[in-house]
Amino acid sequence: MPVNADKPHLWKLDIAHSVDFYNSWFMQFAPQAYRDTRLSTTIQVESALQWTTNLTNITPDVLRQHPSVLPILRMAAAPPIARDRLIGLAGVSPNLVKNMEEQQRLPPRMNSATLDAELMKISQIIMRLTDKDIFSWLDTRQPPTDAEVHRAATIVADRLCGAVSDPIIRNAQERRQLATIRQWLEQRGYSYIGAGTGLSFERIQPGTFAFRLNIPVLLQGGSKQVNIPIDVVVMPLQSNFGQLPLLIEAKSAGDYTNPNKRRKEEAIKIAQLKSNYGDNVRFILFLCGYFDSGYLGYEAAEGIDWLWEHRIDDLALFGL
Known part of the structure; x- marks a missing residue:
């Protein structure tokens, strides 16, 4: 019934x-659920900035050590880059990007030389498109202050949370x-x-x-x-x-x-x-x-x- x-x-x-x-x-x-997520995401972005020396060192080695950094780097670009757009711009394997973002790892069966070449392509695209209005120290070549780093991390965290709100x-x-x-x-x-x-x-x-x-x-x-x-x-x-x-x-x-x-x-x-x-x-x-x-x-x-x-x-x- x-x-x-x-x-x-x-x-x-x-x-x-x-x-x-x-x-x-x-x-x-x-709003509180969003704020809580933004706070934890900001901490993740600050860690990514440490790994990449505040985006001055985006290299295949860094991506190898920290594959989970990729979504953060996409949101650090101007304009922010969607996953599929990054794959197209860099001309890399969708499987590589999917493994890095969803599994937080590198594809276990990908040839090492091919992997290095693909990571280099990603690095070059990210460095070329990094938002220098947010990361102003990339133009001035002056070490950023803690306040500048935190402000930039918060902006990127907002972008990440906005994409998954x-x-x-x-x-x-x-x-x-x-x-x-x-x-x-x-x-x-x-x-x-x-x-x-x-x-x-x-x-x-x-x-x-x-x-x-x-x-x-x-x-x-x-x-x-x-x-x-x-x-x-x-x-x-x-x-x-x-x-x-x-x-x-x-x-x-x-x-x-x-x-x-x-x-x-x-x-x-x-x-x-x-x-x-x-x-x-x-x-x-x-x-x-x-x-x-x-x-x-x-x-x-x-x-x-x-x-x-x-x-x-x-x-x-x-x-x-």
Whole structure:
């Protein structure tokens, strides 16, 4: 029996409450989340300036020792350089740049001579495009003061945070949503099972829950297995033998556009889960923010129900 998906007469009011809820949180907590990230990022930029002797020594050797410095160097350019733009300008391997930025390492199989040549190309592009309005000592050739270095580091940190401001807010919101669910469950006698316990989706015990649990599924044809990450997996306190846990996907949105662009993702996920584990799979959404009637109608048509964060007690209606 659906809890919210079959009640379109309530959707408009819930959407308004959800938008107000999200906006209130954003105004109160998002600036602090951004400031905290900017502070830690500034420290990272200052370390990068030390490694490169305040950008006067951007060499292949430095990039070899500190591959994680590359995103900072891109944001130190005028204009700041996107990753793909750097690859094109320098004419280097996308795999090299991806390894440096995402894995904070050099490609383990790349030939040493080729690697040196590629790193030299990156160094030359960065040195040519470094923003001398920020790093004024590169023109004056005078050693910068501590204040000048900190100011420059803060500007680059702002650029880095600006490029990832949406993920910063999204991650802070996700942490808060999961904490809210955890508090609700623990107040009702549920026990949290942490990571690293070898927990299985099909062996979770009654009265327990876990976060970010991977559920293995075979794709159509059965030739390939992938893991579907689930934000919250809960086995009700009063569970029957063979019953599957409730799967909860926490979703938040600060505008109406992105949810509607990505609304098919949940339908694909539930279809894959049901094809592997049967029609008894229970999968719901935990919504906060901008989810309009078009989004809700699409999910309802796909057989997906939801609850709103501003009415979290609806969890009880899902058997918890």
